[in-house]
Amino acid sequence: MNETHRLAIVGGGSVAVSFLAQFIVLIQKTPIDFPPIHITLFEPTGVIGQGTAYQADLNTNLLNVPANNMSLFDDKRTHFLEWLTTLSKDDLSRYGVKEIDGNDFYPRPLFGRYVSEQFTRIVKLACDLGVTVRVIENAVVAIERQQSRAMMLRDSAGGKYEADRVVLCNGNLSSDKFEALLPQAGFLNSPYPVAELARKIPNSASVGILGSNLSAIDAIVALVAQGHAGPIHCFSRQGRLPSVRSTFPTKVSDRLTRNSVHKWVTEQDGHLDLACIYEQLQKMILSHGYGDDLKDLLGADNSASDQLDWEIETSQARQRPWQSVLASTNDVIDLLWFYLAPEEKQQFQKRWMPQWMSRRAMFPMKNALKLQELMRRRQLYVHGGFQACMPVKDKDVFEVSYENGVGDVESVRCEYIINATGFSQNVEKSADPLVMDLLNSGMATSSPYGGFKLDFNTGSLIASNSEIVDEITVLGSLARGTYFWTISMDVNARLAGEQARQIVNALVVQGDKINVC
Ligand SMILES: Cc1cc2nc3c(=O)[nH]c(=O)nc-3n(C[C@H](O)[C@H](O)[C@H](O)COP(=O)(O)OP(=O)(O)OC[C@H]3O[C@@H](n4cnc5c(N)ncnc54)[C@H](O)[C@@H]3O)c2cc1C
The missing domain is CATH 3.50.50.60 (FAD/NAD(P)-binding domain)
Structure with a gap:
């Protein structure tokens, strides 16, 4: 050779x-x-x-x-x-x-x-x-x-x-989500590096953050750590922050293995569907003995601040087995995806992806407590029903519109916009x-x-x-x-x-x- x-x-x-x-x-x-x-x-x-x-x-x-x-x-x-x-x-x-x-x-x-x-x-x-x-x-x-x-x-x-x-x-x-805004002064297409946010955004400015997942949290925490005192508005479709990691991790004993998935697929005639995967995960979650854990997994339909309070309280008080069960699927997640039929994959992308992102991509307690404090002192707001972000003509400001909880369209003006919706x-x-x-x-x-x-x-x-x-x-x-x-x-x-x-x-x-x- x-x-x-x-x-x-x-x-x-x-x-x-x-x-x-x-x-x-x-x-x-x-x-x-x-x-x-x-x-x-x-x-x-x-x-x-x-x-x-x-x-x-x-x-x-x-x-x-x-x-x-x-x-x-x-x-x-x-x-x-x-x-x-x-x-x-x-x-x-x-x-x-x-x-x-x-x-x-x-x-x-x-x-x-x-x-x-x-x-x-x-x-x-x-x-x-x-x-x-x-x-x-x-x-x-x-x-x-x-x-x-x-x-x-x-x-x-x-x-x-x-x-x-x-x-x-x-x-x-x-990100290719807000290409029309790229030439606008005051628009940042990514929060990273967050150390530069303070140099680009004056301390007292109103800031709109597009997205409410992990990158949005990085941006919020970094702004405030660098002395930002102006209002911060987060906008997303769901208007939810990610789940907060329980401080009591659960040891998952019955993890799915690659062999068990192959065996399972054979029993299912070569394909998996979303319903049978959900059923399997349900069984694994319930086996840890927290009956109300499934309701917790789906998340309550209330305001982002109430939801964050609930997340923090629950994660400080007890195990949340669903979090560890979902994380344990990393061993086989590619196989589960592979065996889903194309129409099931499409349905997941369309119907469940935002929910999956906010529940699966969790954030640690340390930053959750910082966000809670900001919401309590009314510096941070999280809005659902995001519709559009437009520059206001002849003014150095953006108008962000969203549908509030009762179906009316409202808007907020922000001097700076950070795109934290992630990558393309x-x-x-x-x-x-x-x-x-x-x-x-x-x-x-x-x-x-x-x-x-x-x-x-x-x-x-x-x-x-x-x-x-x-x-x-x-x-x-x-x-x-x-x-x-x-x-x-x-x-x-x-x-x-x-x-x-x-x-x-x-x-x-x-x-x-x-x-x-
Ligand atoms: C903000 C953020 C936080 C995250 N946090 C976590 C976390 O806490 N835990 C976790 O498990 N995962 C996390 N992730 C997931 C993360 O994507 C991966 O873990 C990892 O960063 C991906 O690494 P990568 O090498 O694929 O890509 P990157 O880290 O993006 O590196 C790609 C590199 O390729 C170079 N490059 C691009 N194009 C070319 C080219 N044409 N020629 C040569 N070089 C090129 C770029 O300069 C870059 O350095 C996070 C992701 C992001 C974006």
Whole structure:
């Protein structure tokens, strides 16, 4: 086995590092002589491991997953937690951390530092193993197949790089929801980095935040932490904040496993529907002995402030098994999605997605208490029934209209607007050069459920002629249509680990015909 293997990783966020780290560890563990392996990682910002989510920013940006489940390694779930224990007290205090607890929610910049440090460690390990890793600080703008079947990547500086395999980890696409507002002064298309909000928005200004999920919470907490004293209005269709994590996590004993899902699907003649998944989750939730937990899962239909009070009170008082049961589905969520019939997927997207987002993407008590205080002192308002956000002619102000609880349309004027509705997963509407190039060349097609259409088993692109493009696989947000919950580190680490294993296996099969266990 003497051919060189060239691997390109497009993007240098947390998912790229998770893939790279698991790939190198597999190489280390596999007792054969590999061909020379050359890895090229492209990251235009030059900052590896952070992306938007974990960038150096305010410590008010908290992880929404407890430390004991935030890891780059699928088979070492407590790796981040173990890394935390190696930091000095002084170091931790810079992030506002006093003690280490696996159930706690730490600042995201701290997780970003963990990922960056792991990258440095892994590159050194790679070097010891004879694998070269180079970083190109440019974006990839096009990928073209060569006659040899190798892929030619072109970067934004005109550089050309040939690779045998490409792993796309290029993350989230910018929001496309309020494009008409982009040229307006006072409109911010993303809250990040939140540390810059205070520089852009005067302290006394009225601020409208579009969205009421996790990014909206990041924006609110950061504004106030930087001394914002003006009113803050949040607008969304549902007018609800996410659920607050119970401070008493439930240990889920009867978790769904991949084997149990396969068995279940066989019993259901090869398909799952939403009703049977809901029934199964119901059973799991009720088995923990909290009879009213199902009502709690659906959430009460009252004002956002009453709902937040209820969320805080309940989460401080007792376990809420539904939260842990939903989180436990991360082990199999891609399989559940895969086995849903297309019309069931469409129904879920249309009817249940906002509800799922606000219940599944929960936020920690620490920030919930801050929001409660702001609502009580009438600085923060959350409005449902969002209709439109328009600039007011000849005035430096926006008018945001919404339908109030009794069906009347009301509006609020805000001097600044922050779009916190999250990122786009619609590749068709994206102006990203690489995304457009892949669609235009036919090497990629869009999934009706977001991102690119992929082969479920391998994560490879499916071309417009329906062929599987074995040489290019996708991880992260652009794999959303295929694996559904690709906004969680544990799901992404599992998928990244599988792709790393497939590539190592292919190298092994080419060579010594041994399988990686
Ligand atoms: C604000 C926010 C908070 C989150 N919090 C959590 C959390 O607490 N817990 C959790 O589990 N998950 C969380 N998530 C989910 C999160 O999306 C993933 O965990 C993770 O950040 C995704 O990483 P990524 O590497 O796929 O994308 P990104 O972090 O977006 O990184 C992609 C990288 O690719 C680069 N890139 C883009 N295009 C190109 C190109 N053409 N060529 C080369 N490079 C390119 C970008 O510069 C970027 O650095 C959060 C997400 C967001 C947005």
